[in-house]
Amino acid sequence: MHKLEKKLVIIGGGPAGLAAAKTAFDKGITDILILERDFELGGILPQCIHNGFGLHHFKEELTGPEYAQRFINDVAERAIEIKLNTMVLDVKENKKVYAVNKTEGFFEIQAAAVILAMGCRERTAGAIGIPGTRPAGVITAGTAQRYTNIEGYLPGKEVVILGSGDIGLIMARRLKLEGANVKAVCELLPYTGGLTRNVVQCLEDYDIPLLLNHTVTGIKGNGRLKAVEISEVDKNLKPIPDTAKIIKADTLLLSVGLIPENELSKKANVVLDQRTGGPIVNEGRETNIPGIFACGNVLHVHDLVDWVTEEAEIAASWAVKYIKKDFLKETAAIKVKAGQNVSYVIPQKIELQADDRKKIPLYMRVSQPLTAVNINLFADGEKLYSFSEPFAKPGEMISIPLAQKTLAQHENLQEISVEIVEKEGE
Amino acid sequence: MIETKTLTCVACPKGCEVTIEYEGNEIIEIKGNTCPQGSAYAREEIVAPTRILPTTVIVKAGALPLVPVKTSKAIPLEIIPDAMEIIAKLEIEAPVKMGDVILKNILETGADVVATRNLPVLKA
Ligand SMILES: Cc1cc2nc3c(=O)[nH]c(=O)nc-3n(C[C@H](O)[C@H](O)[C@H](O)COP(=O)(O)OP(=O)(O)OC[C@H]3O[C@@H](n4cnc5c(N)ncnc54)[C@H](O)[C@@H]3O)c2cc1C
Ligand code: SF4
Numbered sequence: 044m045h046k047l048e049k050k051l052v053i054i055g056g057g058p059a060g061l062a063a064a065k066t067a068f069d070k071g072i073t074d075i076l077i078l079e080r081d082f083e084l085g086g087i088l089p090q091c092i093h094n095g096f097g098l099h100h101f102k103e104e105l106t107g108p109e110y111a112q113r114f115i116n117d118v119a120e121r122a123i124e125i126k127l128n129t130m131v132l133d134v135k136e137n138k139k140v141y142a143v144n145k146t147e148g149f150f151e152i153q154a155a156a157v158i159l160a161m162g163c164r165e166r167t168a169g170a171i172g173i174p175g176t177r178p179a180g181v182i183t184a185g186t187a188q189r190y191t192n193i194e195g196y197l198p199g200k201e202v203v204i205l206g207s208g209d210i211g212l213i214m215a216r217r218l219k220l221e222g223a224n225v226k227a228v229c230e231l232l233p234y235t236g237g238l239t240r241n242v243v244q245c246l247e248d249y250d251i252p253l254l255l256n257h258t259v260t261g262i263k264g265n266g267r268l269k270a271v272e273i274s275e276v277d278k279n280l281k282p283i284p285d286t287a288k289i290i291k292a293d294t295l296l297l298s299v300g301l302i303p304e305n306e307l308s309k310k311a312n313v314v315l316d317q318r319t320g321g322p323i324v325n326e327g328r329e330t331n332i333p334g335i336f337a338c339g340n341v342l343h344v345h346d347l348v349d350w351v352t353e354e355a356e357i358a359a360s361w362a363v364k365y366i367k368k369d370f371l372k373e374t375a376a377i378k379v380k381a382g383q384n385v386s387y388v389i390p391q392k393i394e395l396q397a398d399d400r401k402k403i404p405l406y407m408r409v410s411q412p413l414t415a416v417n418i419n420l421f422a423d424g425e426k427l428y429s430f431s432e433p434f435a436k437p438g439e440m441i442s443i444p445l446a447q448k449t450l451a452q453h454e455n456l457q458e459i460s461v462e463i464v465e466k467e468g469e
Numbered sequence: 470m471i472e473t474k475t476l477t478c479v480a481c482p483k484g485c486e487v488t489i490e491y492e493g494n495e496i497i498e499i500k501g502n503t504c505p506q507g508s509a510y511a512r513e514e515i516v517a518p519t520r521i522l523p524t525t526v527i528v529k530a531g532a533l534p535l536v537p538v539k540t541s542k543a544i545p546l547e548i549i550p551d552a553m554e555i556i557a558k559l560e561i562e563a564p565v566k567m568g569d570v571i572l573k574n575i576l577e578t579g580a581d582v583v584a585t586r587n588l589p590v591l592k593a
Contacts, residue, residue, distance in 0.1 A: 083532075089586065092537035093523045106523050108537045108586035112567045115587075192525055195534040220524065220553050239477050239484035244520060248546060433483050433503060 045150040049124075050074035050366050052140050052152055054131045054307065055160035057086020058348050059339025061114035062355035063158045063362070068121045070363040075123050076152065078142050080130040084118070085111035086162055087185070088348065090192045093213055095240065099349035110348055134159075134311040136332055156334045156362040159308055159322070160355065163301040163340035165210075173205075175262030178269075184210040184298035188217070197221055199294025203271050204228045205259045207235035207242075209346060209438070211298025216245035225249075226290050229257040229273055231280055234412050236300075236438045238346060260287060262295065271295050301344045311335055318387045319343040325376065326390045326403045327361030328354060336362050343389055343406070346440055350406065354389075357404075361395065371396040375457075377450070379405065382421070382462035386410040386437070393450070393459065402444040409435040409463045418443055421460045422453050435463050471497060476514050480506040487511045519543035523585070524556055526571055531563030531588045538571055540580040548576055556582060563590045 050072050053060045056079030064075050083089070088096075091107030098104055101113070118125070126144060133141040140152045165183040180199055187198045188210060202223050204211045207230040219225045228246060233255050235242055246253050254273070260282050261272030275286035303321040305313070313322045313330040321342040322330040329336050338358035339351045364370045376394035381387050389406040409416075418430040418441065430443055445459065471492045478485045483503070489511045490497040496515065499508040513519070521543050525535040544552060552575055561571055565588040572582040 089537075092525060092539075092585065094521045094539060104521070106537060106539055106585045109567060112586050192537065193533055193535065195525070195527070220549070240479035243477050243479050248518075248520070433485060436484075 045147055047076075047150065047152045048154075049076045049152055050155045051076070051158065051362060052138075052154035052156075053077045053158045053160055054134070054140070055079065055086065055162055055339075055341070056081070056084040056125065056127070057160060057162050057339060058088055058111060058114060058351050059162070059341070059355045060086070060158070060160035061111070061118050062352045063160060063338060063359040064123045065114065065117045065121065066356045066359035067363050068123055070360060072363045072366055073121075073123075076154075077118070077123065077125045078129045078131050078140070079125065079127050082128055084115050084125065084127070090185075090188045091213070092192045093217070095238075096348050099347065100352050107348075114352075131161075131307060134307050134335070136312050136335075138334055154334075155366045156336065157311075158355075158358055158362055159305075159313075159330075159335065159337040159341050160339050161304045161307060161341045163303045163344055165297070166300040166302060167297065173259050173262055175272075176265065178262065178264040178267055180264070180268030180293050181262060181295045182297070184208075184214045184296045187214055187294075187296050191217055191221065197223060198296075199268075199292075200224060201226060201292045202294045202296060203259070203273070203290055203292045204296045204298060206230065206298035206300070207237050207253060208298045208300065209237040209241050211296060212237045212241040212245040214296055214298070215251050216249060219249050219251060223294075225251050226292060227252045227254050227257075227273070229254045229259060231256070231258045231276060234436070238438055239436070258282060259295065263289075268293050268295060301340065303341050303344065305341060308335075308337065308341070313337075316387070316391060318381075319389070323391045324389065325372075325392050325394045326357075327364075327395050328358035328390070329361060329365070329395075334362075334365050336365075343387065346438060350440055350442065353404070354406070377456050378458045380458055380460035381407065382419075382460045384410050384413060384435075384463045385461055388461055393445075397447075400447050402446050403450075404442045405445050405459075405461060407441050407443070407461060407463075409437055409441065412436050413463060413465050415466045416463050417466055419462050419464065420445065421462075422449065423457055424460075431466070474515065475501075476511055478502060478507045478510050480510045489515055491515050518546040520546050520549065522549055522552055522556075524553060526556060526582070526584075527560045528565060528588060529560060529562045530591055531565065532591050533588060536561070536565045536588045537585045538582050539585050540575065540578070541583050542578075542580045544575070544578045544580050548578070552576055563588055 088107040088111035096110040129144040260274040263270040274282040336358040338355040376392040420427045523539040569584040
């Protein structure tokens with residue numbers, strides 16, 4: 044077997060992997076290898092042809108392919124080694140990475156540090172248990188996006204979409220503009236899972252109905268989908284029998300959630316968080332395995348690629364410190380806890396020694412939509428400070444800074460916790 | 470007739486619910502915005518809503534059959550279906566570079582249709 048050695052191996056050439064490579068290179072680690080199973084770089088972005096990317100990172104509005112192209116160009120300028128059409132099959136705790144491609148066959152790379160950047164995959168019909176047959180025409184929204192935007196054919200003419208996540212909303216508009224009749228977007232919950240701008244610009248602009256508290260209760264058709272049955276749901280999200288309606292449709296798109304892609308992480312004994320589906324990490328995005336880092340959608344599902352980039356920069360900066368052995372951990376980690384109305388916080392723990400940082404960004408999601416909120420930060424139960432926001436929505440990740448000063452002021456700190464609560468009397 | 474509409478401001482991720490009262494193109498009152506950008510947004514949404522149009526163009530001999538494109542600036546929402554029809558008829562040849570102008574001044578809007586990625590020629 045062919046064997047290589049690299050300082051830094053990055054698994055996945057999407058926006059997370061690309062930004063990580065660029066940052067590590069600029070911070071002095073140039074012996075980098077990006078492994079990507081696809082025939083090109085960019086991850087999922089080349090198929091996300093709509094605009095709305097980069098407002099935070101570049102302060103201008105780009106499309107998905109443009110956002111990717113900028114990072115692809117940055118990586119090309121830096122002479123970073125890339126292997127395309129290369130599938131990583133295994134990663135070990137000792138940072139040996141096993142991959143395969145047509146020209147080199149099966150090979151091994153011994154890395155000093157590894158960054159996991161494999162992204163996520165979509166939940167499928169099998170994963171959500173819709174009753175009925177499985178005729179052709181029932182596909183995930185991401186697959187439909189690939190057919191329409193990359194491969195160049197329309198998945199169908201009469202479309203129903205289940206789930207109001209961003210990919211579902213974006214595809215509602217895209218298929219409508221390509222001439223399909225998009226009959227409805229059904230959402231089980233009483234609120235949408237997507238960004239507000241997508242509800243406005245994808246559904247309201249084109250009068251596509253958004254049916255909240257609705258789900259698909261039946262799939263009809265042999266061979267090809269003919270119709271779907273939809274029903275309203277009650278407070279417990281159970282279908283109400285006499286509300287069932289049949290909608291003629293040849294295509295049902297599923298936009299019912301993304302799952303971080305962690306098969307490889309598990310092989311390396313990386314411990315996962317039940318809530319995020321991704322690894323448990325410290326503030327450097329290092330997993331429980333020293334020298335194995337994670338960033339982007341493999342760590343937790345992001346709604347904006349801008350945060351993916353920021354997270355990749357964090358992971359790469361710490362991977363560089365790890366490789367340069369400029370990396371010290373406190374003896375006891377500070378736990379970061381998700382308090383009231385917070386579904387998760389990344390990082391899950393704080394344990395790295397750093398004199399040069401001013402703040403640690405805490406990424407979090409609210410568990411239900413709230414208005415006029417205070418985001419409160421506590422150190423071992425003592426309130427530190429509070430940020431106020433007019434809204435908090437589960438579809439939009441929140442980032443708040445934890446000041447390094449605060450950490451320095453509290454000796455033997457055990458726990459930082461965050462809660463998101465509505466202001467009283469409003 | 471005076472009409473009232475509630476819009477979700479998309480000028481920033483906060484998404485304030487802005488209520489606007491208007492008669493034809495004349496704005497009477499704007500409420501619910503937390504900043505001036507919100508009232509500018511609501512005004513434009515009533516008087517002349519515009520959007521950037523992202524779509525794809527057919528490519529001959531490219532590594533992929535399509536190249537993604539967008540309008541270089543926002544165009545009136547109401548002409549988007551017409552613009553789609555024009556863009557659907559275009560066919561270009563690889564290689565394509567990000568920023569290449571595929572069609573100038575679509576429908577006299579002053580916006581060009583530009584490529585949003587590089588696309589090399591298909592290797593034999
Ligand atoms: C179908 C879909 C559509 C999306 N649409 C939008 C959208 O419209 N707007 C938006 O803001 N966000 C969208 N997202 C979220 C978007 O994915 C993220 O913002 C961003 O692309 C995440 O970057 P990433 O690098 O973490 O993951 P990805 O972009 O998914 O990149 C991961 C890369 O890792 C590679 N990889 C995985 N496993 C292996 C392996 N074993 N060996 C080698 N390579 C591997 C993959 O091929 C891929 O290139 C979408 C996600 C999905 C799944
Ligand atoms: S009104 Fe201002 S604060 Fe509110 S969403 Fe619009 S831009 Fe943001």
